[in-house]
Amino acid sequence: MQKSWGMQTKAIHTGMEIAPEDVTPPIHMANTYLFESAAQAAEAFEREDRPIYTRWGNPTTAVMERKVAALENAEAAVATASGMAAVSAALLTALSPGEHLVATTGLYSATYHLVKEDLPQLGVETTLADATDAAAFEAALRPNTRAIYLESPGNPTLLLNDVAPIVQLARAHNLLTLFDNTFATPVNQRPIDAGIDVVVHSATKFLGGHGDALGGVVAGSAAFIERVLKGPVRRLGGCLSPFNAWLIARGITTLPLRMARHNRNALRIADWLHRHPDVAWVRYPWHPSHPQYELAQRQMPGGGGGVVVFELHGGIEAGAALLDGVTLCARTVSLGDIRTLITHPASTTHRSVPRAARLVSAITDGLVRLAVGLEDTDDLLADLDQALRS
Numbered sequence: 309m310q311k312s313w314g315m316q317t318k319a320i321h322t323g324m325e326i327a328p329e330d331v332t333p334p335i336h337m338a339n340t341y342l343f344e345s346a347a348q349a350a351e352a353f354e355r356e357d358r359p360i361y362t363r364w365g366n367p368t369t370a371v372m373e374r375k376v377a378a379l380e381n382a383e384a385a386v387a388t389a390s391g392m393a394a395v396s397a398a399l400l401t402a403l404s405p406g407e408h409l410v411a412t413t414g415l416y417s418a419t420y421h422l423v424k425e426d427l428p429q430l431g432v433e434t435t436l437a438d439a440t441d442a443a444a445f446e447a448a449l450r451p452n453t454r455a456i457y458l459e460s461p462g463n464p465t466l467l468l469n470d471v472a473p474i475v476q477l478a479r480a481h482n483l484l485t486l487f488d489n490t491f492a493t494p495v496n497q498r499p500i501d502a503g504i505d506v507v508v509h510s511a512t513k514f515l516g517g518h519g520d521a522l523g524g525v526v527a528g529s530a531a532f533i534e535r536v537l538k539g540p541v542r543r544l545g546g547c548l549s550p551f552n553a554w555l556i557a558r559g560i561t562t563l564p565l566r567m568a569r570h571n572r573n574a575l576r577i578a579d580w581l582h583r584h585p586d587v588a589w590v591r592y593p594w595h596p597s598h599p600q601y602e603l604a605q606r607q608m609p610g611g612g613g614g615v616v617v618f619e620l621h622g623g624i625e626a627g628a629a630l631l632d633g634v635t636l637c638a639r640t641v642s643l644g645d646i647r648t649l650i651t652h653p654a655s656t657t658h659r660s661v662p663r664a665a666r667l668v669s670a671i672t673d674g675l676v677r678l679a680v681g682l683e684d685t686d687d688l689l690a691d692l693d694q695a696l697r698s
Contacts, residue, residue, distance in 0.1 A: 315564045318378045319379060319560050319564055322375045322379075323371035323372070323373075323375050326367055326374075333368060333371045333557060334367075335368050335551060336366055337550050337551065339362050341358070341359040341360060362547065363542060363547045364542060368553050369547075369550055371557045372523075372548075372554075372556050372557035373525065375557055379563070380500055380507050381498055381500050381501055382500050382533075383528070383529050383530040384530040384533040384534075385525050385528075386525065386526050386533050386536050387523060387553055387556075388546050389547060390512065390523065390546070391508070391509065391513070392422070392510075394508040395418075395508050396540065396546075397526060397540035398486055398506055398526045398536060399422070399423070399432075399486070400544075401539050401540060402454065402486060404454075406432075407431075407453070407454040407455075408433050408434070408450045408454065409435070409453070409454070409457060411435070411457040412439035412459055412469050413439070414467055415463075416459065416488070419488070420665070421661075439458055439474060449483075455484040455485070456474060456486070457486045458474065460487070460491075460497075461491045466491075466613075466615060466616075466617050467600065468600045468603050468607060468608075470600075471487075471503070472502065472503075472607075475503035476503075479503070484506065485506070486504070486506040486507075486508065487499040487508070488510075489507050489508070489509055490508075490510045491513075495563060495564050495568075495610045496610035505529070506527070506528035506532060507526070507527045508524065508525070509524060511556045513642065514566070514643075514644035515559060516555060516644070518555070518559055519645040519647065520555060521551075521552040523552050523553065524548075566646070567613075569682045571594070571612055571614065573688065574615065574680040577678065577685065577689065578590055578594075578612075578616045581616065582595060582597050584696065586620050586622075587620060588674075590617070590618040591617050592616045593608055594612025595612070614644065614681075615677060615680065616678045616680060617676065617677050619672055619674040620676070620696075622674075623673065626674070627674050628652065630650075630692075630695050631651075632695075634695045636691035637691055639651070642679070643677070643679030647682075649679040649681070651677050653675055654666060654673050654674075654675065
């Protein structure tokens with residue numbers, strides 16, 4: 309892989325060096341691999357420079373890992389069975405019993421439960437702080453704080469974490485920084501270039517892009533990724549299926565093209581919603597009405613992403629009527645699909661988060677999340693219009 313390559317060239321060609329004789333990377337579905345002799349087997353376990361056992365690594369999975377590392381400008385990456393497997397593996401690698409984590413408010417619901425309920429059972433405490441305010445993060449630090457966890461744009465609020473001052477704070481206190489880049493993708497923002505140490509993704513979303521493969525990935529320094537692989541991934545077993553790795557790697561080859569369309573569709577829909585009389589408010593990072601629009605322009609130079617959130621004047625009842633009225637938009641959870649998906653987070657994805665915690669994180673009862681797909685924008689607008697008028 310050449311560092312001078314552009315984003316689309318990296319997405320297509322990185323990883324192809326693993327099987328240079330193939331136009332398309334093959335799928336290696338074997339659980340284990342043969343050795344020609346006892347000596348070769350012993351050497352393989354000592355050096356770990358060839359396939360041994362798929363939980364330890366797999367050639368097909370390696371293609372996907374190399375693509376993500378290249379796009380994120382990371383030294384290395386390791387694939388996991390899901391996005392939450394990536395988040396948990398990264399945090400379990402970064403933190404030990406007796407240590408403390410500062411995480412942003414407005415976390416994805418499963419991440420919220422992980423850091424507030426599961427990590428404390430392992431002796432790791434978490435304080436949530438407003439990542440739009442570096443002073444709030446600094447106030448949350450303790451002598452035993454070892455890491456900072458960010459997620460930007462937030463799910464589902466689309467509020468941004470102000471990365472630059474928090475990175476400065478982390479460096480001043482020698483803290484590891486971890487960042488969930490699922491919503492933006494490396495096409496729109498590259499946290500490692502901004503000084504972040506570790507990036508995680510739910511590859512189920514935009515990286516895979518077709519709604520047909522669960523997966524996750526952790527990217528960062530080679531030393532940290534080796535710890536993730538040899539620790540949580542191997543020992544807890546959250547490795548990725550080679551077939552899913554193949555699907556996600558195939559999806560990554562079109563990621564820059566798809567994100568350009570997601571960005572364009574979402575911005576146009578956000579502007580249409582902003583001007584609609586039934587809409588109380590709309591939030592999209594690249595729309596001027598977003599309270600952090602200027603930050604989004606600096607921090608997400610590639611685009612605003614493929615998700616729009618809004619609330620109707622009628623609140624939760626009007627939002628439910630909208631969801632019941634759409635015909636082209638799919639009523640389902642998740643995001644990053646080629647198809648447009650619509651959901652009501654307070655009653656679905658974030659139902660398990662206490663209402664008080666949701667409201668503190670700006671997840672209102674009537675918030676609607678629209679994960680904009682690749683359809684013709686006029687058709688999506690027509691579907692939303694008819695649903696709002698019905």
